[in-house]
Amino acid sequence: MYRFIVNSKQIETSEDKKLLDFLRDDLRLTSVKDGCSEGACGTCMVLVDGRAMKTCVLKTSKVEGKNIITVEGISDKERDAYAWAFSEAGAVQCGFCIPGMVISAKGLLDKNLNPTKKEVKKALNGNVCRCTGYAKIEEAILMVAKILREDIEVPKVECKGLVGQNMHRVDAKDKTLGTGEYVGDLYVDGMLYGSAFRTKYPRALVKSIDISKAVNHPGVECIVLAKDIPGKRNLGHIIQDWPALIAEGEETRYIGDSLALVAATSKKVLKEALELIKVEYEELNAITSPEMAMKEDAPKIHPNGNILKKxxxxxxxxxxxxxxxxxxxxxxxxxxxxEHAFLEPESALSMPDENGVIIYTGSQGIYDEQREVSDLLGIEPEKVRVISKYVGGGFGGKEDMSVQHHAALLAYLTKKPVKVTLTRQESINIHxxxxxxxxxxxxxxxxxxxxxxxxxxxxxxxxxxxxxxxxxxxxxxxxxxxxxxxxxxxxxxxxxxxxxxxxxxxxxxxxxxxxxxxxxxxxxxxxxxxxxxxxxxxxxxxxxxxxxxxxxxxxxxxxxxxxxxxxxxxxxxxxxxxxxxxxxxxxxxVGLPDIGRCILSVIDGKVHIRTSAACIGQGMGTVTTQVVCETTGLTPDVIIVDSPDTAKTPNSGTTTASRQTVFTGEATRLAALKLKKALNSKSLYELNEQDFYAEYSGITDCMGSDxxxxxxxxxxxxxxxxxxxxxxxxxxxxxxxxxxxxxxxxxxxxxxxxxxxxxxxxxxxxxxxxxxxxxxxxxxxxxxxxxxxxxxxxxxxxxxxxxxxxxxxxxxxxxxxxxxxxxxxxxxxxxxxxxxxxxxxxxxxxxxx
CATH class of the missing domain: 3.30.365.10 (Aldehyde oxidase/xanthine dehydrogenase, molybdopterin binding domain)
Incomplete structure (x- = not known):
């Protein structure tokens, strides 16, 4: 039995497991993020006897008798100070790294309330941020130090939310304190854990896949092979050339190719089951450069050859x-x-729902996922509901299917909720x-x-x-x-x-x-x-x-x-x-359809901004809030930004090509003009349950236009x-x-x-x-x-x-x-x-x- 204190509470456990998993899976402390599980990123930082440490390199046995503090356990004054300062400085973008930054800052400020900028930088050396460039995080920490050092009240936030103002991000507080939910933070009753068995070789002939031992392993709920896919096997944004699963008798094309999917009752069982799958390969010489691929006698990676586009x-x-x-x-x-190196590894939770599925995701385009998953399952798009949680960075790397289709397929076939999360190394290998x-x-x-x-x-x-x-x-x-x-x-x-x-x-x-x-x-x-x-x-x-x-x-x-x-x-x-x-x-x-869409829904005196535009750190919810406030004269306290949801929010396209502020921002402005006109004669409460919809389409000329x-x-x-x-x-x-x-x-x-x-x-x-x-x-x-x-x-x-x-x-x-x-x-x-x-x-x- 191991005993230690977490946020002033005495904890006992008989299981010697990774402290990160214990804090997240057993205690459900969402501020402790799993970014890499290899001690490199700092998202899982906590204080252990006052020292900032990474929980992914600790086990419960190593913290026997120690005092652990997470962001959930810091004082109310500190919570208010960090939430205000990180919002005021603009230190929060995707937000996935921020609770770990808060812990590293607290470790410093508990010992030194008047640090230099160099000392702040040194305190953050164990933390990686891929979004902010660190400067505004350092500024926020110095703001917190001043508040605590001089024991002053945390300033009140006053902002009309107009265009051109430095309004606090609408999600900054939740992200700073670790209460905002990313998919990895979600747990539901009866949830299975899913993963893919992947090839050893970039190029190999898959001669046989033996799942007999794995399928009979206690706790294994389901194993899926290519032949079990009910719909189209090949997926892709534009060209559908990427198989959800490689079948026996086919060649693998890169190290990330999946051969089988497993759903199990626990992470431990899942790992054991994957190790029981046996595959017979005929390893083939990999084509590892365009120079090799363009030779006349080069094997064809795809049926149409090795040239994707000219x-x-x-x-x-x-x-x-x-x-x-x-x-x-x-x-x-x-x-x-x-490598994109976004801080949040890919994760999706899917649940069965009336002959279809619901998918909780963190990606750059929910309607892309709806389309591709419906193709995979062979059902109408309307039967695939995709809801986005917070997205822990993207930079383009979360535009393709990674885990969403696998989670959905397993949930659809098992009729149970399934969460699939990539390890950091899988993420590096695959996307x-x-x-x-x-x-x-x-x-x-x-x-x-x-x-x-x-x-x-x-x-x-x-x-x-x-x-x-x-x-x-x-x-x-x-x-x-x-x-x-x-x-x-x-x-x-x-x-x-x-x-x-x-x-x-x-x-x-x-x-x-x-x-x-x-x-x-x-x-x-x-x-x-x-x-x-x-x-x-x-x-x-x-x-x-x-x-x-x-x-x-x-x-x-x-x-x-x-x-x-x-x-x-x-x-x-x-x-x-x-x-x-x-x-x-x-x-x-280049002549392609390019449309931003927005619905402003009035509900109980509040205006809900509904758009599927993914926020991957750029602050889309804040942008649309300021556009609505500027256009209508309403204040931010009556504005709510709803999460992207294919059942509620219109298709605003993928967050890509620096387009969302322009396209969805303009659609939001046009919808707000309609709302403003209605407000000339009625109050928000009189407009209850009314929707104001608008879209903006950018018209351009195609490549090669004469x-x-x-x-x-x-x-x-x-x-x-x-x-x-x-x-x-x-x-x-x-x-x-x-x-x-x-x-x-x-x-x-x-x-x-x-x-x-x-x-x-x-x-x-x-x-x-x-x-x-x-x-x-x-x-x-x-x-x-x-x-x-x-x-x-x-x-x-x-x-x-x-x-x-x-x-x-x-x-x-x-x-x-x-x-x-x-x-x-x-x-x-x-x-x-x-x-x-x-x-x-x-x-x-x-x-x-």
Whole structure:
């Protein structure tokens, strides 16, 4: 028997188990999050005898006689202080890491109520945040220290919720204190635990699957094979090429392929059952690079071959112009796969419901899941209800099916609730990554540095399945020339299947790769011309009314030059400094349906905002609240943001392409105008049970349109970032000037910029997803994620240049923030040591030898 104290209560248990599992599964303490279970992320942090410790590396036997405190057990004054400070500072985005941050902060402040910023950073070294960039978390902790040190009252929150105000996020308090629910926090009576048996090999013939021992193991409720699937077996966003289960006699395509599903009464039984499944394989040579896949004699990974998609975009007479240009640069570039590393591993809970299923999920698009699960089960979409809980980060990595379809299939067949949660290593192995690319870019300019032409060849490793590889390739190509005023371009892009993990959506959606190449070429041209990196960009920056290299006319909100002007003084101050520009679309564009929808439902004097737009940390609920308040004059206290739910909220599309603030924000504004008109003659109580619906559809032109100036996307954001190095090559400061149109919530926008810059620094300097023969060798702790002590000062500069009515002028900012950072770092190192680096992460730096 082990005895210890948890939040002032004496606890006894006879089971020696992982403390994390005991606190979560037995005591149901939801502030203790399971982010990695390997001691690397800090989401499961608690105080043990006053010391911040990770519960995933402790067992109940190791805390015998000790005093444990979780966020649930801190004092009321502290709870109020942390909830206010983290809200006020804008320190909460997806929120999954925040309770662990609170515990690390308390461990520090219990000993030192007047810490320096350096001491705060050091206290957070065991905690990873993938959203915020840490700065606002550090600011919040210093706010809490002041409140506790000076014993002052926690300030009251007063905000009208208008557009442009720093309104507290509507979910910040729940996320800070750990009371907000993610799917992993859900438990229901009779719940089974599910998981998949996955292949050992990236490419192998599955000769037989023997489940005889596993199916008879006590506590095993159900084992499902490919032949048991009642509907369509192949799933996918656009191309349905991804089997929910691989059948006997078929080849596996990557290490994440599932061969069988198991549902069991406990985690322990589930693990034992999976170990009892025996599979006979014939291992085959894996195709682990596009070069291998494109050989004439290469085995076909899919029936139609190994080429997923080709794109050719051409404007002007490129070869002739390049031949006549004064300066020409041709360079080859390599960028790696990158792991999203969101803090919340994928989880879904599904329950049977009247010939269908209910799925609780945490993803980027509930209607995508409804469609794909209904196909899998062979039932009408209306019989699949999908409800989103909080989403612990996404960055594109939660657009594809991961666990939702497996949980739903098991629940549908067993007629019992089933929860499927990936381990962190499963998550790393399975979900799509950022595409690895090989690129050759040629860029030309005249004697004064005016750009004349460019041509590019891009090969993208799309891995085993299509995912969103086709659209990512399109963005790679459509943005390849950068946000500059020249018209002669030729881009050829190819996405190639391999036996590597799939590649799909990742923050920046392909533009991170092509921008690295095109911006680095500009650094060389600037040196050849004899002008600065800043000047060559300023000479060529697109202006309103000019034509982008993809043919679209830049609209009047275009503010690239303003972003360049905002960083010039800082750029001129330093010797070892790099600069980079970027542009990025808001909305799916290229002629595809792109619709935001919103219902405002009046219930008992409150306005319920109903939209399926997933909040993955960007603060969508807060954005829509402020849009409603601005439009109607109502105050935030009468606004409720309902969770995305296919039974209640209209289809607002996937949270992708920096689209939701623009598209669903505009739909919300239009619905609010209808509500405002109704309020002219009636009160909210008189409008009880009335709905106000609106939608906004963005009309664009398809790829390859023969229009002289096709409209590729509804809007573009523009950005310039400056990176400063010291003489040892350490990044000391980053300026990030972003044209956001209109900041609905400026502090939220700053947080997006800070988090994106840190992600971009990781992409440039430290992060790498290691594959050996198609098998991931990275763990969460070895991905190279930057932690608080290593993050330099980041100065966001928000440029607002829009007076449009569309979503009050807002442009998406979620994706563009990560794009300019890596080439700016490359440019800074080029000035530091004269070495021109062409591969990410950059080699021979202070961060990577």
């Amino acid at each position: 794109e050719v975009l051409s404007r002007g007479n490129v070869d002739e112009i390049i031949a006549k240009s004064k300066y020409v640069v041709t360079k080859k570039y390599s960028t790696p796969f990158t 799509p990554k950022r595409h690895a690319t090989e690129m050759e870019f040629t860029t030309a300019c005249d004697e004064n540095g005016k750009l004349t032409a460019m041509k590019a060849t891009i090969i993208a490793d799309t891995g085993a399945y299509a995912s969103l590889g086709g659209p990512v390739l399109q963005r790679l190509c459509t943005h390849a020339a950068g946000p500059y005023n020249y018209q002669n371009t030729h881009v050829e892009g190819t996405a190639v299947y391999t036996n590597n993990p799939p590649a799909g959506a990742f923050r920046g959606f392909g533009v991170t790769q092509s921008a690295f190449a095109t911006e680095c070429n500009l650094n060389l041209l600037a040196k050849m011309v004899g002008i600065s990196q800043w000047e060559i960009r300023y000479k060529n920056a697109i202006l309103p009314g000019q034509v982008l290299a993809n043919g679209q006319i830049a609209d009047e909100t275009t503010a690239l030059k303003e972003t360049l002007e905002a960083v010039k003084e800082e750029y001129d101050k330093h010797e070892y400094v790099g600069v980079s520009c970027a542009f990025k679309n808001s909305g799916i564009g 229009k002289p100036n096709p409209k590729s996307h509804i809007a573009y954001g523009y950005a310039t970032q400056v990176v400063v190095l010291d003489e040892k090559g350490n990044v000391t400061k980053v300026l990030a000037a972003h044209d956001v149109g209109k900041a609905i919530n400026p502090k939220n926008v700053e947080g997006q910029i800070e988090g994106g810059v840190v992600m971009g620094l990781g992409y440039a300097l430290t992060e790498n997803f290691i594959l050996e023969n198609g098998i991931p060798k990275s763990k969460f702790g070895t991905l190279g994620l930057l932690r608080a002590p290593k993050v330099p000062k980041i100065q966001p500069i928000v440029i607002e240049n829009s007076k449009e009515n569309l979503a009050y002028g807002a442009k998406g900012v979620g994706e563009i923030v990560v794009i300019p950072t890596a080439p700016a770092v490359q440019g800074a190192y080029y000035k530091l040591d004269g070495k021109f680096r062409t591969k990410l992460p950059l080699e021979n730096t202070a961060y990577k030898k």
